[in-house]
Amino acid sequence: MAVLITGGAGYIGSHMALALRDAGEKAVVLDDLSTGHREAVPEGVPLVVGDVGDEALVLRTIAAHQIDAVAHFAARIVVPESVRDPLGTYAANTGKTRLLLGALVAAKVKRFIFSSTAAVYGLEPPTPTPETATPDPGSPYGSSKLMSEWILRDVGAAHGLNFVVLRYFNVAGADPQLRSGQRSAAASNLITVAARAALGMNDGLSIFGTDLPTPDGTGVRDYIHVSDLAQAHVAALEHLRRGGASMTLNCGYGWGYSVREVIDSVRRVSGRDFPVREAPRRPGDPFISIADARRIRAALGWRPSHEQLDQIVGDALRWEAFCWGARRPGQRTRRAG
Numbered sequence: 001m002a003v004l005i006t007g008g009a010g011y012i013g014s015h016m017a018l019a020l021r022d023a024g025e026k027a028v029v030l031d032d033l034s035t036g037h038r039e040a041v042p043e044g045v046p047l048v049v050g051d052v053g054d055e056a057l058v059l060r061t062i063a064a065h066q067i068d069a070v071a072h073f074a075a076r077i078v079v080p081e082s083v084r085d086p087l088g089t090y091a092a093n094t095g096k097t098r099l100l101l102g103a104l105v106a107a108k109v110k111r112f113i114f115s116s117t118a119a120v121y122g123l124e125p126p127t128p129t130p131e132t133a134t135p136d137p138g139s140p141y142g143s144s145k146l147m148s149e150w151i152l153r154d155v156g157a158a159h160g161l162n163f164v165v166l167r168y169f170n171v172a173g174a175d176p177q178l179r180s181g182q183r184s185a186a187a188s189n190l191i192t193v194a195a196r197a198a199l200g201m202n203d204g205l206s207i208f209g210t211d212l213p214t215p216d217g218t219g220v221r222d223y224i225h226v227s228d229l230a231q232a233h234v235a236a237l238e239h240l241r242r243g244g245a246s247m248t249l250n251c252g253y254g255w256g257y258s259v260r261e262v263i264d265s266v267r268r269v270s271g272r273d274f275p276v277r278e279a280p281r282r283p284g285d286p287f288i289s290i291a292d293a294r295r296i297r298a299a300l301g302w303r304p305s306h307e308q309l310d311q312i313v314g315d316a317l318r319w320e321a322f323c324w325g326a327r328r329p330g331q332r333t334r335r336a337g
């Protein structure tokens with residue numbers, strides 16, 4: 001038995017590969033390396049380079065490695081890009097999830113873990129947001145994931161495929177042992193940009209909106225450590241292996257921090273100051289995004305262990321310093337990955 005990790009050369013998928021290897025599970029990564037990095041795949045985990053929508057390749061991989069479960073991370077994740085190119089986003093996310101599910105049905109694989117997102121809830125959900133909130137995506141990215149959830153629900157019912165949908169809130173940090181982390185030079189998420197600012201790798205950061213209806217006027221997010229998120233996937237796998245029912249679960253901690261609080265944390269933990277500019281709101285940004293995180297604890301017994309903001313920020317800072325050294329993200333060297 002082995003787990004197929006699509007997108008396992010990416011940021012979150014590579015942490016899943018580490019978590020499975022640490023748990024003594026066999027894993028195989030399928031990644032087209034369009035945004036993933038070969039170096040991110042842990043040693044001892046086979047990498048198949050190719051497309052999740054390539055049915056013949058998926059069927060060959062399932063047979064060769066005795067795959068009994070699939071964790072599907074491969075996707076386009078940048079929200080503004082999805083607004084510029086909705087057709088590309090739907091093809092990459094919804095279309096390829098449908099093709100992948102077709103291959104799994106043909107191969108009689110019965111367990112599936114799907115990377116979904118808090119973006120399915122849209123711009124003004126109740127907060128904290130329970131899984132029962134009516135989805136109302138504010139971007140093609142969120143819609144592409146919600147449509148995939150619906151396809152999965154229907155395929156699961158028709159073909160006896162059990163699944164866990166995990167709706168991620170804001171994923172951040174890096175493996176505490178620095179075996180993986182954010183490798184994208186273009187990463188635009190707040191904690192990465194702020195960590196790079198503290199390390200002098202960029203020219204500082206802009207706060208997108210300071211007049212929001214939040215306690216300090218800046219956006220509030222539920223930041224979850226990437227290693228805790230990977231553990232949630234391992235718990236979901238165990239649930240499915242026990243014959244557990246299909247379910248949809250938020251992945252967050254149930255509390256949030258503002259942009260200013262994140263900046264304070266990065267300054268505190270790094271001991272460095274950096275330029276911060278005030279900029280207009282980013283269109284399509286929810287003001288507050290916080291998970292109602294009770295269901296995953298009750299259903300899977302998941303217990304996070306890295307939930308302090310300073311710890312998330314500290315791991316991000318250590319990873320950035322380790323990964324990039326004296327270089328700026330994007331400059332090439334042999335270690336660039």
Ligand code: UD1
Pocket residue numbers: 077078079117118119168169170171188189190191193205206207208209218219220221259282285289
């Ligand atoms: C993130 C994910 C998205 C996911 C969503 C789930 C990324 C790039 N996006 O979006 O895929 O669906 O969480 O909730 O990881 N901010 C600044 N300055 C910056 C960057 C961000 O002020 O330079 C602010 C944003 O306006 C927002 C907060 O920081 O209030 C977090 O932004 P970001 O890290 O980009 O994540 P989301 O937009 O929430």
